[in-house]
Amino acid sequence: MADTRNERVPTVIADRVPTVIADRVDIVYRVNGTGAGRGSATAALNRILRGKKAEQTAGVRKVHAVKSVSFTAYKGEAIGLIGTNGSGKSTLLKAVAGLLPVENGRIYTNGQPSLLGVNAALMNDLTGERNVLLGGLAMGMSREQVRERYQEIVDFSGINEKGDFITLPMRTYSSGMAARLRFSIAAAKDHDVLMIDEALATGDRSFQKRSEARIRELRKHAGTVFLVSHNNKSIRDTCERVLWLERGELRMDGNTEDVLKEYEKFTGGKG
Amino acid sequence: MSQVLDTPPPAPATPEDDPAALAARHGLTVSGARPSLPAYIRQLWARRHFITAFATAKLTAQYSQAKLGQVWQVATPLLNAAVYYFIFGFLMGTSRGVPDYVPFLVTGVFVWTFTQSSIMAGTRAISGSLGLVRALHFPRAALPVSYALQQLQQLLFSMAALIVILLCFGVPVGASWLLTIPALALQFVFNAGVAMVMARMGAKTPDLAQLMPFLLRTWMYVSGVMWSIDRVLSNQHLPQAVLLALECNPAAIYIDLMRFALIDTFHASQLPHHVWAVAIGWALVAGVGGFIYFWKAEETYGRG
Known part of the structure; x- marks a missing residue:
C-alpha cells in the first residue's frame, strides 16, 4: 500500500488537464417547517398560499452548508475530502455531481461526474444478477457492455x-x-x-484492499477520483x-x- | 452545525487564471445544466434498454415476496373485475340495457386501470425514486416513461385474462381485435405524457400523491367504466357542452375504442364522432406537451 504514493504520476503543471473546477461555490439548504409555527398545518398552508414571501415568516430555515469553496482538480489525481461530521463534504460532492444546485458560484466539469455513494439505489426485491x-444500464452502459463485464463485477x-x-434477492x-x-x-x-x-468503510479488510486497488486502476485510466472518508x-x-473542509x-x-x-x-490524535 | 444566515465575503479570484476561462479552454461544462431538447431526446433514446429493464424489474419485483409469485399478475385484475361485477352488475343492476355486460365491464376496468395506475405511478416516479435520482445520472424522463411501460406490461397480462373472459362469454373472435394494438399504443402515449406531467408536479409537491386517488376516482366515475355513457346520457337532458365534454374525455375515448375493438355487440354508432382523431389528438397533446413540460424542470429533480 505504501508504495502507491511513490508511483505518483509526475505531472508537469503546464499540460495538466483540469477535470473539475469549483469557482467560489456556495450551497444553501432550505429546510421547511422549522422556527415559528413549527411545521403546523396552518404554517404549511400559509407557506403554500403565500409562496416565497412567506418563506421568511413561516419558518423556512436556511443552512449554509458550503461557503465559497474554490479548487481545481486535474486528470489522474486522487483527492481525499476530510473534515468532521457535518462539515459539508458530501454536500460538496453532490454539487460537483450536479445533483444539488449551487447558490452562488459555478462548478465546471469534464464529462459527467458520477457519485458512488453507499446508498446508491438498487432494487432490494430483485436478485443480485438483475x-x-x-445498475449497469442505469450508468449508461449498453447491454453488451454489461454482459461482457458481468463476471468481472460478480467476481470483484x-x-x-x-x-x-448472486441469484438471490438483494434483500437477503x-x-x-x-x-x-x-x-x-x-x-x-x-x-x-x-x-x-x-464506500471503502464498508466491506471487510480484503474487500477494502481490492477496492483501493480498483480506485488506483480507475485513476490510471485518466480519471479523477474524489474520496470522502473518516x-x-x-x-x-x-x-x-x-x-x-471545516464548517463549510x-x-x-x-x-x-x-x-x-x-x-x-x-x-486531537490519529483518527 | 454550520448554520449561518449571511453570505461570507467572496474569496478573491485567482488573478492569473480565471476559472471560467480555464474551464472554457479545456472544454469543461457547467455541472447539472439542462441539456437542449434534441440532446435530451438522444440521451433518452440511448437509455431505452434501461427504461425497459427498469419496467420489467419493477413488474417482477412487485410479487417477488408472494407465495404464488407471478400468478398474481393475472389473478389481481381478475379479482378486481369480480368485485366490480358483484357491486355494479349484481347488486346495483347497472347492467340493464347493456348487452354483454361482463365483457363490457371488464374491458372498462382493465383499460381504466392502465391509465389510473400510470398516472398514480407517474406522480411518485421522481419523489419515490429519489435514491436513484440522487445517485445516478440519466435523463429523468426515463422514470415516468418506465413506470408507464410497467403498467403497459401489466395490462398485457390483464388482456390475456380478458381474452379468456371474452371467450367464456361467447364473444366471437374477429378481425376488429387487431384494432386493440393502435388503441393501446395511443393510450400508452397519452398515459406516459400525463405521467410526466404528474411526475414534475409530484416532485415539487409530494402531497399530490395523497390527493390523486380522489381525483382519479372522480375521473373514473365520469368515464363510463361501469356504465354506458351513451345509454345513460340519451335519457337525460344535459346541456350540449357537458355531453361533449363527457364524450371527449380521453379515458372514455380509449375505453370505448377498446370495447369497440373487442366486443361485437358494441357498435360503431355508440362511439363519439371522429373517435380516432380525438384519440390521436389526446395522445399527441399529452405525449408531446408532457415531455416538454417535464424536460423544462430536468435540472431540478431530486434536489433540496
Missing part, C-alpha cells in the same frame, strides 16, 4: 464466495454484501470523474492530495501528509 444489469464483489448468492444480503455489490457495479464503468462517499489510513493509501469552508488544500498532519492535530 441488479447488476439494471466476492458475493459468490460463500455460495450462489447482509449490509456489507449489498455495499460491496453496489461498489462493484459502480466501479465497473470507467468514469471521467468518480466520487466515492465513505479513515485517514484509506486516504493515505489512495490519495496524494487532500481538501479539508475550505480550510486546507494540499499534499496528503501535510494536510493530514494538521487535521490530526485539530481532531
Whole structure:
C-alpha cells in the first residue's frame, strides 16, 4: 500500500488537464417547517398560499452548508475530502455531481461526474444478477457492455464466495454484501470523474484492499477520483492530495501528509 | 452545525487564471445544466434498454415476496373485475340495457386501470425514486416513461385474462381485435405524457400523491367504466357542452375504442364522432406537451 504514493504520476503543471473546477461555490439548504409555527398545518398552508414571501415568516430555515469553496482538480489525481461530521463534504460532492444546485458560484466539469455513494439505489426485491444489469444500464452502459463485464463485477464483489448468492434477492444480503455489490457495479464503468462517499468503510479488510486497488486502476485510466472518508489510513493509501473542509469552508488544500498532519492535530490524535 | 444566515465575503479570484476561462479552454461544462431538447431526446433514446429493464424489474419485483409469485399478475385484475361485477352488475343492476355486460365491464376496468395506475405511478416516479435520482445520472424522463411501460406490461397480462373472459362469454373472435394494438399504443402515449406531467408536479409537491386517488376516482366515475355513457346520457337532458365534454374525455375515448375493438355487440354508432382523431389528438397533446413540460424542470429533480 505504501508504495502507491511513490508511483505518483509526475505531472508537469503546464499540460495538466483540469477535470473539475469549483469557482467560489456556495450551497444553501432550505429546510421547511422549522422556527415559528413549527411545521403546523396552518404554517404549511400559509407557506403554500403565500409562496416565497412567506418563506421568511413561516419558518423556512436556511443552512449554509458550503461557503465559497474554490479548487481545481486535474486528470489522474486522487483527492481525499476530510473534515468532521457535518462539515459539508458530501454536500460538496453532490454539487460537483450536479445533483444539488449551487447558490452562488459555478462548478465546471469534464464529462459527467458520477457519485458512488453507499446508498446508491438498487432494487432490494430483485436478485443480485438483475441488479447488476439494471445498475449497469442505469450508468449508461449498453447491454453488451454489461454482459461482457458481468463476471468481472460478480467476481470483484466476492458475493459468490460463500455460495450462489448472486441469484438471490438483494434483500437477503447482509449490509456489507449489498455495499460491496453496489461498489462493484459502480466501479465497473470507467468514469471521467468518480466520487466515492465513505464506500471503502464498508466491506471487510480484503474487500477494502481490492477496492483501493480498483480506485488506483480507475485513476490510471485518466480519471479523477474524489474520496470522502473518516479513515485517514484509506486516504493515505489512495490519495496524494487532500481538501479539508471545516464548517463549510475550505480550510486546507494540499499534499496528503501535510494536510493530514494538521487535521490530526485539530481532531486531537490519529483518527 | 454550520448554520449561518449571511453570505461570507467572496474569496478573491485567482488573478492569473480565471476559472471560467480555464474551464472554457479545456472544454469543461457547467455541472447539472439542462441539456437542449434534441440532446435530451438522444440521451433518452440511448437509455431505452434501461427504461425497459427498469419496467420489467419493477413488474417482477412487485410479487417477488408472494407465495404464488407471478400468478398474481393475472389473478389481481381478475379479482378486481369480480368485485366490480358483484357491486355494479349484481347488486346495483347497472347492467340493464347493456348487452354483454361482463365483457363490457371488464374491458372498462382493465383499460381504466392502465391509465389510473400510470398516472398514480407517474406522480411518485421522481419523489419515490429519489435514491436513484440522487445517485445516478440519466435523463429523468426515463422514470415516468418506465413506470408507464410497467403498467403497459401489466395490462398485457390483464388482456390475456380478458381474452379468456371474452371467450367464456361467447364473444366471437374477429378481425376488429387487431384494432386493440393502435388503441393501446395511443393510450400508452397519452398515459406516459400525463405521467410526466404528474411526475414534475409530484416532485415539487409530494402531497399530490395523497390527493390523486380522489381525483382519479372522480375521473373514473365520469368515464363510463361501469356504465354506458351513451345509454345513460340519451335519457337525460344535459346541456350540449357537458355531453361533449363527457364524450371527449380521453379515458372514455380509449375505453370505448377498446370495447369497440373487442366486443361485437358494441357498435360503431355508440362511439363519439371522429373517435380516432380525438384519440390521436389526446395522445399527441399529452405525449408531446408532457415531455416538454417535464424536460423544462430536468435540472431540478431530486434536489433540496
